[in-house]
Amino acid sequence: MASFEKIAASPETLVDTMRGLKASGFTFLEFMSAVDYIPKNRVEPGANRIDATYMLWNPAANEQKMVVVPLSRDNPSVPTVMPVWEGANWHEREAHELFGIDIKGHPNPRHLLLAEGWNDTYPLRKDFNVDDVEIDWNVPTSKLAEGNPERVYHFAVQHPGAHGPQGFDLLLNGNTIVDAEARIGYVHRTLEKIGEQRNYYQNILNMERGCIMCGMPYIDVWARAVEELLGVEVPEKAKYLRLIAVELNRLSSHLLWMGPQQGGDFAYMPVMMWAIGDREKVLDLLEALTGGRITFAYIRPGGVRWDIPEGFRDMAEKNLRYLEYRLPMYEEMMFRQPIIKERLTGLGKLTPGEAVGLGVSGPSLRATGVAHDTRKDAHIPIYEDLGFRIVTQTGGDGWARGMVRLGEMKESIRLILDALDRLPPGNSEADLFNRKAMPWMKVPVGETYAVTESCRGRLGIHLVSDGTNKAYRTKIRGPSFSNMYAVEHILKKGSYLYDIPALIGSMDTCPADMDR
Amino acid sequence: MLADSLLFKLFVFPGTVFSFIIVLFLFWWWRKIGASIQSRYGPKHVGPAGTLQTIADVVKLITKESIVPERASRWFWFMPVFSFVLSFLFLSLIPFSDHWVIIDFDASLIMLFAVMAIEPLFIFLVGWVSYNKYGVAGGERAGIQMLAYEVFLALTFVPVIMLSHSWSLVGIVYGQGVSPTWASPVLHTFVDRGVWFGLVQPLALVLSIIAVMMATEKKPFNLPHAEPEVIYGSSTEYGGPFYALQMLSQFLMGFLGAGLITTLYLGGWALPSVPPALGFVLKTLVVGTIIIWLEHSLPAMRVPHLLEVAWRKLVPLAFLNIFITLIIMEVLGWA
Amino acid sequence: MGLIKPLLYTLRELFKRPITVKYPYEKRDISPRVRNIHTLDRDTCQHCGICARMCPNNVLKMVDGYPTADYRYCSFCGICLDACPTGSIQMIHTQEHNIVRAYQKDLYMELLSPDGTIYNPDAPHSEDNETGGVL
Numbered sequence: 005m006a007s008f009e010k011i012a013a014s015p016e017t018l019v020d021t022m023r024g025l026k027a028s029g030f031t032f033l034e035f036m037s038a039v040d041y042i043p044k045n046r047v048e049p050g051a052n053r054i055d056a057t058y059m060l061w062n063p064a065a066n067e068q069k070m071v072v073v074p075l076s077r078d079n080p081s082v083p084t085v086m087p088v089w090e091g092a093n094w095h096e097r098e099a100h101e102l103f104g105i106d107i108k109g110h111p112n113p114r115h116l117l118l119a120e121g122w123n124d125t126y127p128l129r130k131d132f133n134v135d136d137v138e139i140d141w142n143v144p145t146s147k148l149a150e151g152n153p154e155r156v157y158h159f160a161v162q163h164p165g166a167h168g169p170q171g172f173d174l175l176l177n178g179n180t181i182v183d184a185e186a187r188i189g190y191v192h193r194t195l196e197k198i199g200e201q202r203n204y205y206q207n208i209l210n211m212e213r214g215c216i217m218c219g220m221p222y223i224d225v226w227a228r229a230v231e232e233l234l235g236v237e238v239p240e241k242a243k244y245l246r247l248i249a250v251e252l253n254r255l256s257s258h259l260l261w262m263g264p265q266q267g268g269d270f271a272y273m274p275v276m277m278w279a280i281g282d283r284e285k286v287l288d289l290l291e292a293l294t295g296g297r298i299t300f301a302y303i304r305p306g307g308v309r310w311d312i313p314e315g316f317r318d319m320a321e322k323n324l325r326y327l328e329y330r331l332p333m334y335e336e337m338m339f340r341q342p343i344i345k346e347r348l349t350g351l352g353k354l355t356p357g358e359a360v361g362l363g364v365s366g367p368s369l370r371a372t373g374v375a376h377d378t379r380k381d382a383h384i385p386i387y388e389d390l391g392f393r394i395v396t397q398t399g400g401d402g403w404a405r406g407m408v409r410l411g412e413m414k415e416s417i418r419l420i421l422d423a424l425d426r427l428p429p430g431n432s433e434a435d436l437f438n439r440k441a442m443p444w445m446k447v448p449v450g451e452t453y454a455v456t457e458s459c460r461g462r463l464g465i466h467l468v469s470d471g472t473n474k475a476y477r478t479k480i481r482g483p484s485f486s487n488m489y490a491v492e493h494i495l496k497k498g499s500y501l502y503d504i505p506a507l508i509g510s511m512d513t514c515p516a517d518m519d520r
Numbered sequence: 521m522l523a524d525s526l527l528f529k530l531f532v533f534p535g536t537v538f539s540f541i542i543v544l545f546l547f548w549w550w551r552k553i554g555a556s557i558q559s560r561y562g563p564k565h566v567g568p569a570g571t572l573q574t575i576a577d578v579v580k581l582i583t584k585e586s587i588v589p590e591r592a593s594r595w596f597w598f599m600p601v602f603s604f605v606l607s608f609l610f611l612s613l614i615p616f617s618d619h620w621v622i623i624d625f626d627a628s629l630i631m632l633f634a635v636m637a638i639e640p641l642f643i644f645l646v647g648w649v650s651y652n653k654y655g656v657a658g659g660e661r662a663g664i665q666m667l668a669y670e671v672f673l674a675l676t677f678v679p680v681i682m683l684s685h686s687w688s689l690v691g692i693v694y695g696q697g698v699s700p701t702w703a704s705p706v707l708h709t710f711v712d713r714g715v716w717f718g719l720v721q722p723l724a725l726v727l728s729i730i731a732v733m734m735a736t737e738k739k740p741f742n743l744p745h746a747e748p749e750v751i752y753g754s755s756t757e758y759g760g761p762f763y764a765l766q767m768l769s770q771f772l773m774g775f776l777g778a779g780l781i782t783t784l785y786l787g788g789w790a791l792p793s794v795p796p797a798l799g800f801v802l803k804t805l806v807v808g809t810i811i812i813w814l815e816h817s818l819p820a821m822r823v824p825h826l827l828e829v830a831w832r833k834l835v836p837l838a839f840l841n842i843f844i845t846l847i848i849m850e851v852l853g854w855a
Numbered sequence: 856m857g858l859i860k861p862l863l864y865t866l867r868e869l870f871k872r873p874i875t876v877k878y879p880y881e882k883r884d885i886s887p888r889v890r891n892i893h894t895l896d897r898d899t900c901q902h903c904g905i906c907a908r909m910c911p912n913n914v915l916k917m918v919d920g921y922p923t924a925d926y927r928y929c930s931f932c933g934i935c936l937d938a939c940p941t942g943s944i945q946m947i948h949t950q951e952h953n954i955v956r957a958y959q960k961d962l963y964m965e966l967l968s969p970d971g972t973i974y975n976p977d978a979p980h981s982e983d984n985e986t987g988g989v990l
Contacts, residue, residue: 157653165748178660179823206911209932269748270819271739274865277558281874288886295888295948301932309937310888333864342857343740343818346825501657502823505748557865559874817865818858 008068022088030060035481036095038103042130046470081106091363102128117189146173146185160187165505170515184495192519199478215517220253221458223303229454229467230305240428242307251416257459259283269505285323307433351402352494352507363486366461371404378457402510484517543771547574554816584760593649603642604769617789617796627687640666647754658753662744668830669734675838676728679845693788718785725785732777739815778808890931890946895966900943909938926962
């Protein structure tokens with residue numbers, strides 16, 4: 005868990021401050037967002053401003069710093085930090101459309117998640133009223149579609165290769181991509197706004213909708229953020245159970261990636277179906293533990309909702325050993341096979357510096373040889389105890405990303421079985437809840453940033469509490485958001501039409517995680 | 521006699537009725553094999569073991585509305601029909617036996633190359649007339665794929681022509697009755713018409729299976745219809761009856777491709793104690809099953825990889841194969 | 856040559872039994888923790904309304920002092936049973952998908968009794984529901 009240090013800056017000195025911080029080791033821009041303080045807020049009563057927030061991470065020392073730029077609510081404006089961090093692009097567009105912050109010098113200040121014809125109302129501001137929204141649906145959503153809609157090759161949403169409601173508008177010259185623009189925001193539910201309207205306990209349900217393939221890390225990180233503000237220490241057993249749940253979810257997500265995502269990119273039906281079939285074994289375990297197969301509502305602030313069930317150890321041993329026996333076969337089928345190896349080698353190659361600058365995290369970052377895994381970096385004690393090993397590759401291409409995920413699956417199986425062996429006795433949750441008072445559970449005023457490693461990368465929740473039973477601001481850093489920007493970046497560098505599905509697949513982007 | 525007339529051959533066997541039945545069967549068989557490889561059951565409920573499922577599907581597709589895009593050319597209607605006619609032309613050239621063949625003449629193999637060369641053009645036109653970006657992209661890939669396989673396909677058939685001294689498909693099957701003297705006592709005991717070219721030329725057999733899979737767009741080489749990249753390629757805009765027609769002609773082409781391999785390498789209709797035409801169908805189904813298995817076991821290729829494999833690996837192998845044939849003919853004293 | 860192994864794997868799979876569960880004919884075991892539908896013990900219910908207040912999707916509403924559920928929006932998280940101070944609300948697991956109705960308005964219904972029966976099949980629950988909670 006990462007607590008952070010705040011640094012104030014002004015719009016004039018922002019870029020220089022950022023340059024200095026980057027030179028001093030804070031190489032990773034996690035997100036750029038904002039907090040809106042209307043006069044009647046309870047965090048700082050009377051404050052009338054918008055804080056533009058830039059969360060930075062120093063991977064070597066595992067330190068967090070947040071650069072805060074106070075701005076007037078009437079006319080907020082900051083310069084772009086894209087000269088320092090290429091990956092700030094989409095974050096700034098998001099802040100522009102959701103908070104109305106004018107980004108000076110931004111190359112493409114269009115709406116990213118909202119419709120382009122959305123009027124000047126800003127959903128994440130505290131005085132937002134939904135009745136004021138008017139949308140002009142005639143404005144074309146992508147810049148490419150403005151001039152020559154007939155030439156745009158839509159690789160998005162309805163396209164069978166696009167992995168859900170995400171994709172690109174492309175300008176093609178034969179098979180070569182001339183220009184690309186991402187089309188995302190189709191599943192934008194404003195999860196952050198919903199998070200401010202539900203109370204802390206209800207949000208365990210809300211947060212795991214963040215990513216449908218990998219919901220457990222979302223509730224894990226939400227619970228840890230709330231615990232940090234409450235100052236509650238979770239029992240040892242609950243930590244182990246959380247680890248088991250999160251790793252099981254990671255297994256199921258990676259299997260889903262290997263089959264339908266990456267296998268489906270090559271129309272490779274056997275691996276696709278076998279991976280879905282083997283995922284059932286993991287889902288059976290999750291069902292036995294949590295009662296849910298896709299959404300769980302298992303982890304809650306203070307611990308986990310249920311203790312381990314009877315006979316779970318044997319079931320886990322049986323199912324996971326079977327999976328372990330199947331993994332070498334998948335390796336032969338997917339990663340040693342010449343046709344697929346040819347397709348994945350050199351696909352979307354990223355250098356370590358490029359990847360960090362773009363904000364890429366998770367297996368895609370570790371495939372470039374950067375050994376950053378938040379499970380280890382954030383010093384989550386259980387992972388240290390179990391001898392967690394970071395899986396890395398050096399290629400930086402699609403094949404390396406695949407091998408990292410395969411290695412992580414093996415590592416997850418080992419972690420789960422070890423954790424089950426060493427499961428400590430005791431309560432599975434802290435004595436936190438007075439049932440009658442649960443809806444009114446208050447969290448002291450404060451601010452925290454909790455991070456974890458979701459199946460797709462570094463997932464963080466920036467939580468501002470105003471002392472009531474609801475959060476004042478929840479900012480979610482969805483790893484797929486930055487990873488998808490990296491895909492757009494790679495496509496713009498020059499790629500080919502036949503590489504796109506495999507490229508999106510190998511970055512394992514999740515539209516729900518991206519749009520939030 | 522009725523059964524001898526050209527009309528019977530055209531409309532009953534091996535023409536329309538038979539090909540329709542065999543295509544429906546193949547569709548079901550393709551699904552069953554695919555399902556089994558993917559740990560599923562496949563069609564199960566309509567008819568015994570789901571055998572009537574394809575009929576149900578075809579009926580469903582035919583009764584659907586056929587939507588023509590607003591800006592499509594008026595040739596939109598004709599193109600799928602043309603490509604179906606083309607696959608029938610292919611059918612008429614394949615000898616089911618020396619009696620059950622619709623057209624046979626001195627150069628039917630050349631005619632067959634011509635038909636196979638026109639097919640990608642029609643796939644391209646199908647995409648072009650539908651006024652669809654994905655259709656054009658898929659059609660363009662059909663052209664690329666043709667560049668990859670056409671020369672290679674022709675080269676894999678050269679050894680057969682050399683061995684049989686014939687350009688006629690029936691003549692090639694007859695040619696497999698001629699064998700070197702030392703082999704005949706052994707092989708004639710179970711192959712009544714002589715030695716199959718596939719036994720003399722196993723490399724050529726493998727190469728021509730690859731070539732036929734390329735020509736009929738089977739899985740590793742399904743670029744024109746590769747779903748993740750170009751939706752359904754040239755046929756994207758075609759639904760309902762047109763889709764049914766395209767699926768049927770695609771499966772007919774698959775069957776005929778397997779039939780071509782049977783004709784050229786596996787002794788055509790020759791099978792001991794089995795009526796000739798049935799022997800041909802049985803052998804073709806075995807070859808077809810192998811192709812279906814390969815199709816379901818392999819992922820789709822990338823466009824440049826296909827061209828690279830075809831020109832850098834397969835074409836040299838095919839040339840090598842021609843030299844091997846020369847050596848075999850010289851050493852064994854092939855007549 | 857690397858192609859040989861995948862081909863052998865698929866060939867081996869060709870002769871194995873499928874893993875499909877033929878659902879309406881055979882059923883797999885469900886974990887007892889699966890939450891399929893609510894039950895309510897009316898004898899112990901204190902009418903406090905905490906369950907309705909805690910429901911994240913506003914599924915539960917208090918009608919005549921007892922919670923009723925609008926299953927159009929329920930996501931079966933079970934937060935209501937965490938919230939219930941007396942443990943009157945429970946969620947049980949069933950093998951059937953029994954919350955299937957022809958009309959959306961029929962999904963708005965009373966909670967079951969703990970033994971799975973209906974409390975008051977004829978009672979209308981709201982103005983937009985004429986048919987009652989049929990299960």
